[in-house]
Amino acid sequence: QWMMLDWKPRRSDMLIDPFGIGRIVQDGLMFRQNFSIRSYEIGADRTASIETLMNHLQETALNHVKTAGLLGDGFGSTPEMCKKNLIWVVTRMQVVVDRYPTWGDVVEVDTWVSASGKNGMRRDWLVRDCKTGETLTRASSVWVMMNKKTRRLSKLPDEVRGEIEPYFVNSDAVVDEDSRKLPKLDDNTADYVRRGLSPRWSDLDVNQHVNNVKYIGWILESAPQAILESHELASMALEYRRECGKDSVLQSLTAVSGSDVGNLGYFGSAECQHMLRLEDGAEIVRGRTEWRPKYANNFGNVGEVPPASA
Amino acid sequence: QWMMLDWKPRRSDMLIDPFGIGRIVQDGLMFRQNFSIRSYEIGADRTASIETLMNHLQETALNHVKTAGLLGDGFGSTPEMCKKNLIWVVTRMQVVVDRYPTWGDVVEVDTWVSASGKNGMRRDWLVRDCKTGETLTRASSVWVMMNKKTRRLSKLPDEVRGEIEPYFVNSDAVVDEDSRKLPKLDDNTADYVRRGLSPRWSDLDVNQHVNNVKYIGWILESAPQAILESHELASMALEYRRECGKDSVLQSLTAVSGSDVGNLGYFGSAECQHMLRLEDGAEIVRGRTEWRPKYANNFGNVGEVPPASA
Numbered sequence: 001q002w003m004m005l006d007w008k009p010r011r012s013d014m015l016i017d018p019f020g021i022g023r024i025v026q027d028g029l030m031f032r033q034n035f036s037i038r039s040y041e042i043g044a045d046r047t048a049s050i051e052t053l054m055n056h057l058q059e060t061a062l063n064h065v066k067t068a069g070l071l072g073d074g075f076g077s078t079p080e081m082c083k084k085n086l087i088w089v090v091t092r093m094q095v096v097v098d099r100y101p102t103w104g105d106v107v108e109v110d111t112w113v114s115a116s117g118k119n120g121m122r123r124d125w126l127v128r129d130c131k132t133g134e135t136l137t138r139a140s141s142v143w144v145m146m147n148k149k150t151r152r153l154s155k156l157p158d159e160v161r162g163e164i165e166p167y168f169v170n171s172d173a174v175v176d177e178d179s180r181k182l183p184k185l186d187d188n189t190a191d192y193v194r195r196g197l198s199p200r201w202s203d204l205d206v207n208q209h210v211n212n213v214k215y216i217g218w219i220l221e222s223a224p225q226a227i228l229e230s231h232e233l234a235s236m237a238l239e240y241r242r243e244c245g246k247d248s249v250l251q252s253l254t255a256v257s258g259s260d261v262g263n264l265g266y267f268g269s270a271e272c273q274h275m276l277r278l279e280d281g282a283e284i285v286r287g288r289t290e291w292r293p294k295y296a297n298n299f300g301n302v303g304e305v306p307p308a309s310a
Numbered sequence: 311q312w313m314m315l316d317w318k319p320r321r322s323d324m325l326i327d328p329f330g331i332g333r334i335v336q337d338g339l340m341f342r343q344n345f346s347i348r349s350y351e352i353g354a355d356r357t358a359s360i361e362t363l364m365n366h367l368q369e370t371a372l373n374h375v376k377t378a379g380l381l382g383d384g385f386g387s388t389p390e391m392c393k394k395n396l397i398w399v400v401t402r403m404q405v406v407v408d409r410y411p412t413w414g415d416v417v418e419v420d421t422w423v424s425a426s427g428k429n430g431m432r433r434d435w436l437v438r439d440c441k442t443g444e445t446l447t448r449a450s451s452v453w454v455m456m457n458k459k460t461r462r463l464s465k466l467p468d469e470v471r472g473e474i475e476p477y478f479v480n481s482d483a484v485v486d487e488d489s490r491k492l493p494k495l496d497d498n499t500a501d502y503v504r505r506g507l508s509p510r511w512s513d514l515d516v517n518q519h520v521n522n523v524k525y526i527g528w529i530l531e532s533a534p535q536a537i538l539e540s541h542e543l544a545s546m547a548l549e550y551r552r553e554c555g556k557d558s559v560l561q562s563l564t565a566v567s568g569s570d571v572g573n574l575g576y577f578g579s580a581e582c583q584h585m586l587r588l589e590d591g592a593e594i595v596r597g598r599t600e601w602r603p604k605y606a607n608n609f610g611n612v613g614e615v616p617p618a619s620a
Contacts, residue, residue: 038365039369039372039373040369040523043511043512043515044511044514044515051512055348059348059349059350062349063349200531201353201354202353202361202530204354205353211350213350217511220512221511
């Protein structure tokens with residue numbers, strides 16, 4: 001059972017957040033922020049892309065830290081972390097999407113943190129339709145500390161624990177942990193390989209590193225077009241293994257299991273295994289995605305798709 | 311002299327727009343929307359990217375049409391345009407950026423439309439810092455109609471004119487028209503050529519066409535790294551000439567004029583000419599960009615850049 005919330009749409013809450021920065025709720029343990037889905041955040045299907053959802057998760061995580069007064073450096077590290085040259089890095093991310101919102105929809109994102117093992121932190125998110133309260137997305141992630149000079153993982157120092165522990169919520173993860181091992185793909189086991197992927201200037205974050213959300217676009221680069229066109233991403237598990245910098249050239253590998261892509265039709269589900277690696281073989285990300293037919297719950301809505309203005 | 315506005319920050323205005331959809335102001339002739347700059351909208355420089363700014367312009371344009379009750383098809387066309395299979399296409403865009411906002415800044419975007427010649431429409435935007443009223447960006451664009459079946463340009467039908475003319479503002483463009491011709495580049499005149507650019511799945515809009523904002527990323531792909539790292543885009547003029555679909559493979563060409571890139575240093579300005587073309591030579595976009603040293607007005611702010619969490 002994950003966290004129980006006495007949730008109801010509260011317009012009065014929204015009125016005290018006119019700039020859309022979000023606010024602390026639930027006795028200071030949870031952070032809530034609304035997002036109006038914008039026209040440029042929707043894709044070919046007219047629904048928000050998975051990258052958009054992940055961006056909203058990232059934004060609420062940072063605003064949570066900021067609003068709690070724990071932002072030491074302007075990008076997620078606490079004051080004690082800054083002193084010790086520590087940064088957060090994500091090692092695992094699981095996302096389940098029940099429904100994708102569309103342009104003009106307002107989503108409400110709740111986020112909170114918990115302990116994860118001795119040296120990690122779990123961050124969960126729950127995304128709901130602001131009007132109906134319907135759950136749209138659940139996500140759970142695990143973070144550990146890295147020394148930004150040595151780029152090695154670090155234990156959680158007591159001083160940092162002292163800063164963040166008061167915010168820890170005692171709850172199970174909002175997404176059950178998928179304990180299936182993510183396999184390592186290679187040229188023989190992958191069905192699709194896309195080579196020569198390199199960051200665009202605009203993919204880089206303030207440290208000229210590639211933000212983890214960008215990896216998702218690259219993973220999908222090797223997913224077969226047939227799945228992208230007829231299916232939507234229902235869930236995703238990612239294991240982040242290594243950093244990627246501005247001069248990295250990546251390969252994206254995908255293996256499709258449990259279904260023959262040529263015979264997918266409109267009704268079958270599909271599961272894919274993914275890997276992003278450097279050209280020398282070093283692994284960046286392993287992943288698994290599950291896909292459901294796009295119009296499975298949606299017949300009758302499949303009208304003519306009007307063109308966009310240029 | 312462009313449109314005079316009696317502008318002042320108005321918090322009461324913001325409170326009536328809790329969802330951030332924006333609203334009509336100025337006797338119904340102008341549309342205004344606030345955007346809080348999000349963490350994922352900033353780039354390596356910690357400031358909003360030019361794509362972010364352009365996305366905000368697109369969003370306000372669509373919300374303007376929607377709020378005026380003129381949205382026939384959900385993506386910018388009026389009811390009469392839908393009947394006649396007409397869509398808006400942008401032919402020209404000029405943008406001047408005085409200052410880029412950073413994460414957490416709130417910008418206020420005003421937009422309005424005017425006649426442009428006999429068959430066109432001009433749309434202008436003025437972007438200000440919501441706190442100070444300082445002008446950050448001005449942009450002006452020209453739109454014409456295209457038949458979405460034949461893909462040919464169309465005259466402005468009287469029925470459509472009847473719908474949109476009541477919204478036309480009688481004012482000069484917010485950016486003086488840059489009447490200098492945009493030259494055609496080729497392999498001989500370009501200093502930098504980047505080949506093999508193709509849309510990612512996530513670059514496609516609802517019509518599986520590439521949205522015009524995405525072109526800017528491709529244009530910058532052939533701009534020399536030295537300029538991107540030490541300079542910021544001060545202004546841009548784009549001429550859109552042809553559509554680009556999901557299977558297009560593009561080449562991005564840049565010529566640097568008025569400056570030797572090798573000797574740019576931190577203090578010189580630079581001007582570039584750009585072209586995006588298909589591999590068969592067909593032109594998609596011509597452009598000109600002007601660049602100023604990044605830290606020209608900004609000494610003292612150039613501290614250590616902290617890393618982003620992964």
